[in-house]
Amino acid sequence: MPVAAHPFDEAIELEPTEASGWLRGRTRPDWANMVGPFGGMTAAVLLRAVEEQPDRIGEPLALTVNFAAPVADGPFDIAARAVRTNRTTQHWLVELWQDGAVKTNATAVFGVRRDTWSHTEQTRPAVPEPVDVAETGLPDMIAWARNYEMRYVEGAVPGPGAQPEPSSVTTLWARDRRGRALDFAALTAISDIFYPRIFLRRGAMSPAGTVSLTTYFHADGAQLAAVGDYVLASARANRFAGGYFDQSAELWSETGELLATTHQMVYFKA
Amino acid sequence: MPVAAHPFDEAIELEPTEASGWLRGRTRPDWANMVGPFGGMTAAVLLRAVEEQPDRIGEPLALTVNFAAPVADGPFDIAARAVRTNRTTQHWLVELWQDGAVKTNATAVFGVRRDTWSHTEQTRPAVPEPVDVAETGLPDMIAWARNYEMRYVEGAVPGPGAQPEPSSVTTLWARDRRGRALDFAALTAISDIFYPRIFLRRGAMSPAGTVSLTTYFHADGAQLAAVGDYVLASARANRFAGGYFDQSAELWSETGELLATTHQMVYFKA
Numbered sequence: 001m002p003v004a005a006h007p008f009d010e011a012i013e014l015e016p017t018e019a020s021g022w023l024r025g026r027t028r029p030d031w032a033n034m035v036g037p038f039g040g041m042t043a044a045v046l047l048r049a050v051e052e053q054p055d056r057i058g059e060p061l062a063l064t065v066n067f068a069a070p071v072a073d074g075p076f077d078i079a080a081r082a083v084r085t086n087r088t089t090q091h092w093l094v095e096l097w098q099d100g101a102v103k104t105n106a107t108a109v110f111g112v113r114r115d116t117w118s119h120t121e122q123t124r125p126a127v128p129e130p131v132d133v134a135e136t137g138l139p140d141m142i143a144w145a146r147n148y149e150m151r152y153v154e155g156a157v158p159g160p161g162a163q164p165e166p167s168s169v170t171t172l173w174a175r176d177r178r179g180r181a182l183d184f185a186a187l188t189a190i191s192d193i194f195y196p197r198i199f200l201r202r203g204a205m206s207p208a209g210t211v212s213l214t215t216y217f218h219a220d221g222a223q224l225a226a227v228g229d230y231v232l233a234s235a236r237a238n239r240f241a242g243g244y245f246d247q248s249a250e251l252w253s254e255t256g257e258l259l260a261t262t263h264q265m266v267y268f269k270a
Numbered sequence: 271m272p273v274a275a276h277p278f279d280e281a282i283e284l285e286p287t288e289a290s291g292w293l294r295g296r297t298r299p300d301w302a303n304m305v306g307p308f309g310g311m312t313a314a315v316l317l318r319a320v321e322e323q324p325d326r327i328g329e330p331l332a333l334t335v336n337f338a339a340p341v342a343d344g345p346f347d348i349a350a351r352a353v354r355t356n357r358t359t360q361h362w363l364v365e366l367w368q369d370g371a372v373k374t375n376a377t378a379v380f381g382v383r384r385d386t387w388s389h390t391e392q393t394r395p396a397v398p399e400p401v402d403v404a405e406t407g408l409p410d411m412i413a414w415a416r417n418y419e420m421r422y423v424e425g426a427v428p429g430p431g432a433q434p435e436p437s438s439v440t441t442l443w444a445r446d447r448r449g450r451a452l453d454f455a456a457l458t459a460i461s462d463i464f465y466p467r468i469f470l471r472r473g474a475m476s477p478a479g480t481v482s483l484t485t486y487f488h489a490d491g492a493q494l495a496a497v498g499d500y501v502l503a504s505a506r507a508n509r510f511a512g513g514y515f516d517q518s519a520e521l522w523s524e525t526g527e528l529l530a531t532t533h534q535m536v537y538f539k540a
């Protein structure tokens with residue numbers, strides 16, 4: 001009996017093409033956002049496109065994804081090109097193309113990690129265990145969110161009749177609903193799991209979209225595979241002004257490791 | 271009598287070339303770092319290359335600069351290309367070339383700001399006024415640092431016999447020593463004004479270099495020009511592991527406005 005592919009693996013699946021560095025993928029309905037695909041999935045696919053290059057060295061260190069134009073439902077082509085290969089680091093340029101235009105562009109830095117002095121200076125929020133937090137989620141019309149089990153410790157998405165909140169902090173436990181293990185692509189997707197901070201501050205949903213997303217990876221692949229499936233994700237905004245706000249967030253393992261830090265600039269109307 | 275150009279303006283000066291989107295500049299000895307130019311100046315030059323494009327719309331919103339290889343002293347060519355122009359935002363790809371190779375690559379998002387609901391959620395550190403903080407700086411061998419007046423409130427660079435510190439926080443007042451007004455290029459340079467956080471945690475200088483730098487701009491050009499010349503710059507690391515650490519920082523005006531938030535991933539040996 002064939003084993004059904006996991007929906008996340010289906011969505012990041014890329015086919016080789018005849019052109020060097022070019023891969024082909026397609027959006028999947030179960031990863032749709034309000035318009036087009038979930039940005040975290042687009043980011044994950046771009047990262048995966050680098051991971052699949054035969055000349056890639058090391059593991060992801062930093063990824064910046066710029067959401068230049070809406071990705072349409074359907075097929076897309078990704079071009080990944082190493083702009084520089086050093087002894088232990090490699091710099092990549094990645095573009096998602098549809099209909100002859102760049103829809104999303106990214107830069108990635110991959111590298112080989114070494115044993116060094118290490119310390120986590122950021123402190124993990126003090127929160128209850130996942131089992132002690134009610135499972136809620138995002139409104140049902142947001143298809144991609146159904147792929148995650150979400151347990152909001154604070155700052156859940158405002159519902160009908162919600163009031164503006166003085167803080168933009170959201171902290172939640174999240175994991176893949178079907179138990180897929182964490183890897184860099186999964187962590188990249190989770191780095192965009194937060195609904196826009198402006199919703200919380202205004203007490204209502206409103207038009208908003210990420211324009212640029214940067215993720216720094218602190219754990220290596222072996223550590224990621226070993227930490228379990230729940231991620232504690234905590235985000236806040238620093239300033240809202242002129243139709244844009246920034247967000248900074250941390251992604252922690254259940255066992256207390258800081259797996260990634262991630263930042264974004266977001267367009268909003270309000 | 272001719273007016274001498276300001277050293278910052280000299281260093282970001284770019285000449286047009288015959289090729290569309292290509293500009294030519296050169297490194298300047300007074301902006302040198304230990305090896306090659308100050309990364310903040312390289313970032314500023316890449317931003318300026320976009321500002322000078324005739325088809326550029328709006329002002330900087332987000333900039334990511336990847337330091338792929340050392341920039342050599344001497345001339346360089348910068349290619350700036352709009353990968354996408356929307357109604358109010360524009361996405362740019364920028365590359366600094368020397369000797370037939372990309373040394374630094376960047377993406378930038380420019381956009382038109384609009385009047386919206388606004389709020390600064392991050393709080394400015396409580397610090398004394400600049401005049402009440404002693405002027406120190408970085409070691410004299412670091413040429414670029416002499417262009418800034420630096421007044422460290424906390425976390426000054428460790429000197430001989432320094433001990434490891436439990437915190438990586440550095441907060442300083444900084445301004446252009448010759449009183450050049452703030453603009454986006456100047457703010458971009460200041461976003462890289464911090465010496466590597468690992469120095470503070472280890473109590474000594476050691477090899478380190480930024481691999482990727484992202485800056486989010488919160489003020490518009492008119493606000494920047496109006497806020498005065500001192501910037502309160504505060505940075506900290508989140509995690510050091512595997513030869514890399516990340517840094518997050520805020521840049522504030524003297525009058526309390528959050529001008530920019532900035533993040534970087536840094537290579538280190540220790």
